[in-house]
Amino acid sequence: MKKTYHLFALSLLSFIQTGFAQTTDKIVAQIVSEVHENSQLEALAHQLLDVIGPRLVGTPQMQQAHDWAVTQYTNWGIAAKNEQWGQWRGWERGITHIDMVSPRVQTLKGTQLAWSPSTGRKGITAELMVLPTVADSAEFNNWLTTVKGKFIMISMKEPTGRPDYNWEEFATPESYYNMKKDREAQENEWSTNMQRIGYDRRSLPIALEKAGAAGIVSSYWSKGFGANKIFGANTDKIPIIDLELEDYTMLYRLVEHGNRPKIKILAASKELGAVPTFNTIAEIKGSEKPNEYVVLSAHFDSWDGGTGATDNGTGTLVMMETMRVLKKLYPNPKRTILVGHWGSEEQGLNGSRAYVEDHPEIVAKVQAVFNQDNGTGRVVQISGGGFANSYDYIPRWLSAVPDDITQHIETTFPGMPAGGGSDNASFIAAGAPAFGLSSLHWSYWNYTWHTNRDTYDKIVFDDLKNNVILTAILAYMASEDPEMASREKRILPVNPKTGEQSIWPAQRSPERKGGL
Structure with a gap:
């Protein structure tokens, strides 16, 4: 009787695994097709970068971007809201005109x-x-x-x-x-x-x-x-x-x-007093485990020398398009898929730090955070973020991604915890498995990172499509995984500069009254 039961259990497991593999193959094929044949990336980029423009915290353009994103998600049938986490010095850029008048x-x-x-x-x-x-x-x-x-x-x-x-x-x-x-x-x-x-x-x-x-x-x-x-x-x-x-x-x-020499400067601007600051949060509710979360992450704000196209307009576009694709092809995920468009990352990860601080019940149930920030290039590196068993689940999720995408990606396990470079660090500090999707740089540091050249024309849409496919499949696989991702932290190495044992980054509170 026990032998018969054992054979039945093996047969049932094999049937379930085969069925999941077939479903996964179908979903992956649909994701690839949707991204290549019905991409909304250029339309979204036009609205965000050409129409709204740069998104400096405390400006009307930042508020306009938050409201636009909520409307866009609502039109896709995705629940979305702007969640206030603080206040900032309000300011609005006006005309700048600079002329040499002598000699x-x-x-x-x-x-x-x-x-x-x-x-x-x-x-x-x-x-x-x-x-x-x-x-x-x-x-x-x-x-x-x-x-x-x-x-x-x-x-x-x-x-x-x-x-x-x-x-x-x-x-x-x-x-x-x-x-x-x-x-x-x-x-x-x-x-x-x-x-x-x-x-x-x-x-x-x-x-x-x-x-x-x-x-x-x-x-x-x-x-x-x-x-x-x-x-x-x-x-x-x-x-x-x-x-x-x-x-x-x-x-x-x-x-x-x-x-x-003499110059004339016309620098019109307006002080707007204290204005509220927000994160835009949208979610596709989980059908089986609604209180467990897969989080898509990208900061929404930018500096305003350019239009913030690659820092972090491209990350924003990838996460918005990923949510659209998932809502269309995977509308009833096992776990809740949540996206955070964070405010005031540029001044110290303030939006994501506020979210982590304000929502410990969500952070405690995070399956994975996928964060994208550093430019327009295709993702070429994923680190385990210092989580000891990340070598187990990240490759499992990546296994469903087409080879033409994963062939460019180098993985590092267990890696080191991010200390503050982007919003995944806010979640890592709280112990949540969070991973940066690091991009090919396309001369990012010299030409577009925080510069006057960070504009729409620098976007490489083929690479963005690549990243949408990757992120959508990772989110799908993390949502469907029968196991919760391990939060066990690696033993960090000795710091060669100090000779002391490295320690896990501490959770930090955000600046909630910036410039006031």
């Missing part, structure tokens, strides 16, 4: 930094000055008495606007070596002089504002043709602008040669 007239390429004070409608016209070379902070403080009514240039004059790869391709070895040697010497001298001055990048603008400067002119080169990093201002009354390298260095040379 000749030329319109310059640049923009006001986020949260920059306005110049008013008439703008400000003033002469430019550069930072002096000083012997000590006392000499610099004496120089501060001369800045009243002037625009002060606070960035180093870069010796070349050509990225290193361009030099490597065309310069002689001697010329390339000389350029790098001279640049290094200039950077060292600049750094040493800043130490003598006694201020850093954050404190210097405040000191110049107190001394009566009319405004601050900077240029934070991103080491690519025409690319600059665009972050935030920290002054209360005077504007801070960033000029592209070629215009900044031209003005700098004019100052050095005694030509006394």
